[in-house]
Amino acid sequence: MKIGLLTSGGDCPGLNAVIRGVVLKGDRIYEHEFVGIKDGFRGLVEDDIVSLPRKKVRGLSKVGGTILGTSRISPIRTGGVERVKEVMDKHEIDALVAIGGEGTLTVARMFHDEGINVVGVPKTIDNDLSATDRTFGFDTAVSIATESIDRLRTTGEAHSRCMIVEVMGRHVGWIALHAGIASGAHAILIPEVPVAPEQLCEWVQNAMDRGRAPTIVVAEGFTFAGTEQVSSDRVDGFGRPLLGGIGEAVTRMVEERTGIETRNTTLGHLQRGGVPSSYDRVLATRFGTAAIDSVSAKKWGTMVALQGMDIVNVNLRDATNEIKTVPRDQWDEAAIMFG
Ligand SMILES: Nc1ncnc2c1ncn2[C@@H]1O[C@H](COP(=O)(O)OP(=O)(O)OP(=O)(O)O)[C@@H](O)[C@H]1O
Numbered sequence: 624m625k626i627g628l629l630t631s632g633g634d635c636p637g638l639n640a641v642i643r644g645v646v647l648k649g650d651r652i653y654e655h656e657f658v659g660i661k662d663g664f665r666g667l668v669e670d671d672i673v674s675l676p677r678k679k680v681r682g683l684s685k686v687g688g689t690i691l692g693t694s695r696i697s698p699i700r701t702g703g704v705e706r707v708k709e710v711m712d713k714h715e716i717d718a719l720v721a722i723g724g725e726g727t728l729t730v731a732r733m734f735h736d737e738g739i740n741v742v743g744v745p746k747t748i749d750n751d752l753s754a755t756d757r758t759f760g761f762d763t764a765v766s767i768a769t770e771s772i773d774r775l776r777t778t779g780e781a782h783s784r785c786m787i788v789e790v791m792g793r794h795v796g797w798i799a800l801h802a803g804i805a806s807g808a809h810a811i812l813i814p815e816v817p818v819a820p821e822q823l824c825e826w827v828q829n830a831m832d833r834g835r836a837p838t839i840v841v842a843e844g845f846t847f848a849g850t851e852q853v854s855s856d857r858v859d860g861f862g863r864p865l866l867g868g869i870g871e872a873v874t875r876m877v878e879e880r881t882g883i884e885t886r887n888t889t890l891g892h893l894q895r896g897g898v899p900s901s902y903d904r905v906l907a908t909r910f911g912t913a914a915i916d917s918v919s920a921k922k923w924g925t926m927v928a929l930q931g932m933d934i935v936n937v938n939l940r941d942a943t944n945e946i947k948t949v950p951r952d953q954w955d956e957a958a959i960m961f962g
């Protein structure tokens with residue numbers, strides 16, 4: 624079989640390890656041929672496709688980013704499924720492995736419905752995909768965020784300041800929750816749970832009164848009860864507003880209301896760049912080798928997923944019907960330690 628690989632949506636540590644896993648097993652065990660589609664769906668519409676022999680994936684499991692490039696360009700809006708089929712036919716591509724988050728896999732599902740052979744691999748640092756216990760990239764992002772919060776804590780203590788840390792998480796607070804628990808934050812603010820400014824200031828004041836430097840982790844998608852998401856007037860490649868700025872808003876509010884000197888740090892793309900953790904390398908490699916098994920078994924319209932310790936196949940529809948949010952009881956468990 625001739626198989627096209629693409630990475631789409633935000634990049635994520637472990638993408639290259641998936642590519643390596645797919646190509647190595649596909650070459651050794653199944654003798655498939657591979658091509659790389661450049662910059663996600665852009666390459667599929669604009670016919671930007673390169674050969675992907677085994678030698679191109681050497682040593683890739685520890686390399687950040689993606690050798691194929693990525694984008695947020697929609698094939699549905701730009702060329703449509705007919706154009707995708709035309710390009711695939713031209714290159715005699717039998718099947719696609721689409722490595723991406725909920726948006727990419729929604730498009731993969733649309734492709735499947737239109738008769739294109741496709742298997743999905745779940746990626747995102749946000750960990751917001753249903754039907755898989757984990758996405759690769761999440762562990763790395765949490766490690767980077769945790770280390771950063773630990774560092775901010777010592778400078779906060781030196782100055783008796785309140786430190787606010789904004790982490791990624793457009794719709795969900797998984798990174799904030801895990802990094803916040805790991806670093807012993809005094810409050811964790813996530814999109815799933817509205818919190819009143821008065822409550823936050825009480826936690827900040829309590830921590831200060833006990834001689835601690837209050838440390839607050841806030842996910843970019845968080846909003847105070849009854850307020851709008853903070854976003855910029857700029858949009859991403861798909862036309863959605865860029866988020867970010869809630870950390871600064873929380874900082875000003877805390878300083879104004881409590882009088883405690885407060886500083887904001889937005890971790891941003893530091894959470895996505897650089898080498899994947901060993902956990903993410905292993906998970907991504909397992910996803911890659913399982914994905915080529917799925918392709919070889921013609922399990923079209925499915926996604927590889929982690930359930931417990933096992934890699935399984937799930938329907939793309941189950942993976943993309945709704946995003947996986949943080950359950951309220953998990954936030955409540957953490958909230959016992961706030962303040
Ligand atoms: N419903 C849709 N209709 C058409 N195109 C879509 C749709 N959803 C997503 N896409 C396309 O798929 C691309 C990838 O989706 P998206 O940008 O959300 O990244 P993702 O795969 O979800 O990863 P991330 O976790 O970074 O968001 C989008 O930028 C857009 O071009």
Ligand SMILES: O=P(O)(O)OC[C@H]1O[C@](O)(CO)[C@@H](O)[C@@H]1O
Pocket residue numbers: 633634747748749791792793843859866
């Ligand atoms: O700067 P970009 O690439 O648009 O990505 C930002 C988005 O990517 C994500 O990290 C998901 O990868 C979101 O949490 C965030 O809103």
Ligand SMILES: [Mg+2]
Pocket residue numbers: 632724725726727
């Ligand atoms: Mg998305």
